[in-house]
Amino acid sequence: MPTDRPNAAELVEAVREFLSDHIAPNVEGQLAFHTRVAINALAIVERTIAQGGAMDAAELDRLKDLLDRDGNLEDLNEELSRAIRAGEMDDRKEALLAHLRQTSEDKIALANPRYLTKRG
Amino acid sequence: MTADTTKNKAEIQTEILAAVMHDRVAQVYGPGTGIEGLVRLSGGASRETWSFDALLPDGERKPLILKRDPLDEQTDTQLIEGEVQLGVDRWTEGRLMQLAGEVGVPVPEVPFFLDADERTSAGFVMQRLEGEALGRRILREDAYAKARPKLAFQCGEAAARFHNIPTDRLPALPRLPVAEALDYNRNVVDSFHQPHAGFEYAFHWLRERLELAGDRVGLVHGDYRNGNLLVDGDGLAGVLDWELGHLGNPLNDLGWICIRAWRYGYYDKPVGGFGEVDDLLDGYEAGGGGRVSREALHFWEVFGCMRWGVICMTLAFTHISGKERSVEKVSIGRRAVEGEYDLLQLVD
Numbered sequence: 001m002p003t004d005r006p007n008a009a010e011l012v013e014a015v016r017e018f019l020s021d022h023i024a025p026n027v028e029g030q031l032a033f034h035t036r037v038a039i040n041a042l043a044i045v046e047r048t049i050a051q052g053g054a055m056d057a058a059e060l061d062r063l064k065d066l067l068d069r070d071g072n073l074e075d076l077n078e079e080l081s082r083a084i085r086a087g088e089m090d091d092r093k094e095a096l097l098a099h100l101r102q103t104s105e106d107k108i109a110l111a112n113p114r115y116l117t118k119r120g
Numbered sequence: 121m122t123a124d125t126t127k128n129k130a131e132i133q134t135e136i137l138a139a140v141m142h143d144r145v146a147q148v149y150g151p152g153t154g155i156e157g158l159v160r161l162s163g164g165a166s167r168e169t170w171s172f173d174a175l176l177p178d179g180e181r182k183p184l185i186l187k188r189d190p191l192d193e194q195t196d197t198q199l200i201e202g203e204v205q206l207g208v209d210r211w212t213e214g215r216l217m218q219l220a221g222e223v224g225v226p227v228p229e230v231p232f233f234l235d236a237d238e239r240t241s242a243g244f245v246m247q248r249l250e251g252e253a254l255g256r257r258i259l260r261e262d263a264y265a266k267a268r269p270k271l272a273f274q275c276g277e278a279a280a281r282f283h284n285i286p287t288d289r290l291p292a293l294p295r296l297p298v299a300e301a302l303d304y305n306r307n308v309v310d311s312f313h314q315p316h317a318g319f320e321y322a323f324h325w326l327r328e329r330l331e332l333a334g335d336r337v338g339l340v341h342g343d344y345r346n347g348n349l350l351v352d353g354d355g356l357a358g359v360l361d362w363e364l365g366h367l368g369n370p371l372n373d374l375g376w377i378c379i380r381a382w383r384y385g386y387y388d389k390p391v392g393g394f395g396e397v398d399d400l401l402d403g404y405e406a407g408g409g410g411r412v413s414r415e416a417l418h419f420w421e422v423f424g425c426m427r428w429g430v431i432c433m434t435l436a437f438t439h440i441s442g443k444e445r446s447v448e449k450v451s452i453g454r455r456a457v458e459g460e461y462d463l464l465q466l467v468d
Contacts, residue, residue, distance in 0.1 A: 041451045081315035100318050104461040111454040
């Protein structure tokens with residue numbers, strides 16, 4: 001990835017601001033709804049750029065511990081899914097659940113952080 | 121230019137449909153009956169809904185809704201894809217509403233049907249009831265403040281009634297007992313070639329607890345939730361959208377109405393954002409459905425969270441596969457984690 005400014009995060013942010021400030025106020029109906037959806041999608045990308053790397057690294061560490069082997073995120077997730085289905089993780093259920101809950105919490109923090117706190 | 125062509129096409133379709141409905145209301149309500157105010161309602165992309173009034177010769181006005189298949193032969197996006205196709209035809213959907221009405225479930229009356237012919241696709245006509253179906257408005261607006269505390273009980277009662285319809289009275293329906301329903305969802309996830317440990321855990325957890333699901337088989341609404349309920353100032357006025365009706369374990373409907381996706385932010389009210397689980401289960405018992413255990417409901421809540429996640433993924437892959445490019449559909453894919461997060465909080 002180029003390190004020149006604007007970086008990827010700044011470009012996505014600029015597009016999101018453009019949609020929010022200049023498109024959203026001037027459209028209605030289905031187009032307004034889809035504009036809001038697009039703004040939300042870009043916000044997910046921004047959060048992923050900012051926090052995704054650290055989350056991936058932590059997930060990889062947890063997977064290595066849990067499966068007691070080396071590998072990349074994709075391979076170890078595939079292995080974990082296979083092992084759960086085969087019932088091979090049943091003796092490590094507490095550790096497995098702790099990992100899965102942390103992973104889902106991280107993903108939701110990227111996708112929809114308000115989901116964890118929103119009331120009413 | 122394009123806009124004009126589209127508009128003309130829509131106008132022509134409206135004229136043709138007006139002629140069809142004019143003929144049909146004359147057959148059903150007698151010669152001299154006419155129609156007024158035919159207008160297409162927004163809403164589902166896979167179905168057309170139209171609003172109109174039938175005007176009887178004696179001056180009586182019947183407010184009606186037509187729900188029909190899309191005119192172009194586009195294949196409907198199945199909520200769940202697999203060997204079993206969920207999603208009944210319009211005649212079956214209308215018939216389910218009639219049967220539910222006969223056992224005391226609040227539903228719009230279904231006075232007549234439309235056959236597919238050279239002028240129209242198949243459909244059914246239902247009474248246009250007063251009320252609100254948008255989940256958020258039901259939870260937010262003052263007009264429904266007195267209705268909200270009653271809804272969980274009423275939803276339980278209504279569900280018990282249609283769950284108890286003898287299966288030999290039902291039209292032909294897809295059959296999806298719990299074990300098959302579970303396989304079905306797992307096959308859908310497998311088809312995305314995206315290993316998913318969180319959902320894998322759900323499949324494993326549910327599979328090991330199948331006995332909690334119970335072995336009852338009956339009419340499942342299939343999408344029983346805030347959003348498919350018509351509510352007026354007094355409470356539940358109609359159960360809508362029966363197109364995912366199937367034969368399966370009826371408790372599926374009770375778990376589904378409790379998942380967070382239908383609470384629209386009102387997370388402290390587990391049933392649809394408006395009510396309490398005890399009220400739902402009390403209503404279910406009062407409606408003749410028997411006492412449902414918390415363990416059985418818990419199983420079906422986990423199942424519901426899983427199913428919500430799988431539906432979100434399915435919609436995203438409708439876009440990713442190129443079948444239907446849509447920023448809305450692909451974005452819903454990121455809501456799969458809501459189901460995953462919730463079910464991981466529920467399981468042990």
